[in-house]
Amino acid sequence: MNISHHFDDATLMAYAAGTLSQGMALVVACHLHWCPECMKRVKQAEAVGGALLDNINPVAVSDSALDNLLASLDDVPPAAVEKVEAVKPTQSDLPYPLSTYLDKPLDDLPWKWIGYGMYQVDLNFGGKGAARLFKLAPGVSVPHHTHTGNELTLILRGSYSDEIGRFRRGDVADLDSDVLHQPIVDTGEDCICLIATDAPLKFTGIMGRLIQPFVGL
Template identity: 35%
Template sequence: MSENIKHHLSDSVLMAYAAGALPEAFNLMVAAHLSLCDACRAQAESFEALGGEVLEQLQDGKEALVSAESYAATLALIAGGPVETAATEDTGCAVLPKPLRDYVGGDLNAIRWKPVGMGVKQAILPTSKEASARLLLIPAGTAMPDHGHQGTEMTMVLQGAFQDDDGYFARGDVEIADSDLHHTPVADIHEDCICLAVTDAPLQFDRLIPKIAQKFLRI
């Protein structure tokens, strides 16, 4: 599975995860990706080890050797508590990675989908107010409405695939979108696409109907 992943998490996201500095929704995203991706999991573990080394230096009275940035990251790590490294994904036919299955209480049969139009369904997950998380089911070949971003949106494919101007995203791939990206994701025609999407600000839709529906759909 891991060798098929082409789109990974950035070092800045992994460092924030290791320091316990991400909102709950983004923590869930990172944990789900790490359970599928050996490369990102190894990188996250290296950042956690670095944080542990900084703590040891502080305990040994070597504060002078620690940079201001490392010290700040260490304080964030202490405030956030210990960070659990996501376990390698277990074998089997589950669509949801283990961190997500633990979170929703099962696989796809545990999800309470709600229709949002054009055959698309969503399930909003309960997380802290700093960011939102939702599961999306997009019928094969369906295009999502054109939209931009006021903040950060991270989308991870769990089943099927989608394509936009940034490339082709299949299971395990994560697209990180910010205010510079305006796109129209289209689900691959071969299979319904299921994604985990997390955002820290509302999306910016071009068309009137999505704008009207946005308030009710909480996107």
């Protein structure tokens, strides 16, 4: 796979530290499944974190500290656990971490039409960090939008271009609230993406405001 767009170091470090939302951790785990370069950077971040822990001087803790720690382990999201399994071989064309969330092939999912050649499937993680699959018809132009928080996108099939460049299968877009962009899908085939946000998208143009209630992000 020829990957040309990767995650920021800040995103990979947050992933290594386990501080990303479940949806965002899933997008990162899926890219790592395909990208040895980002996997190497995550391992480096984990090594740095481990070295820092080794150099911390021991301090006295309360009697309940171990119980509290064990209780907090129950809250670890599945995606954080999956990062160690991300290199398992897979039978389908999906990255392994995503395939564990889907009971059907991409084409058989219950795609919901949201207008202008766009369809979505909500992975229903709930809470603050939404994760969805988006399917965009060939040639579709997504209305201009910015983000009120961060947005991570992994291309699973097809390709699109925006102000930043051309994004193909395996590439990721790691966007924050400063970016205003308008992805346009290439004409050959549908473009299917896995997208996680930690806050709603903010559409800016008139077309965007019309579809905002249907996207529900």
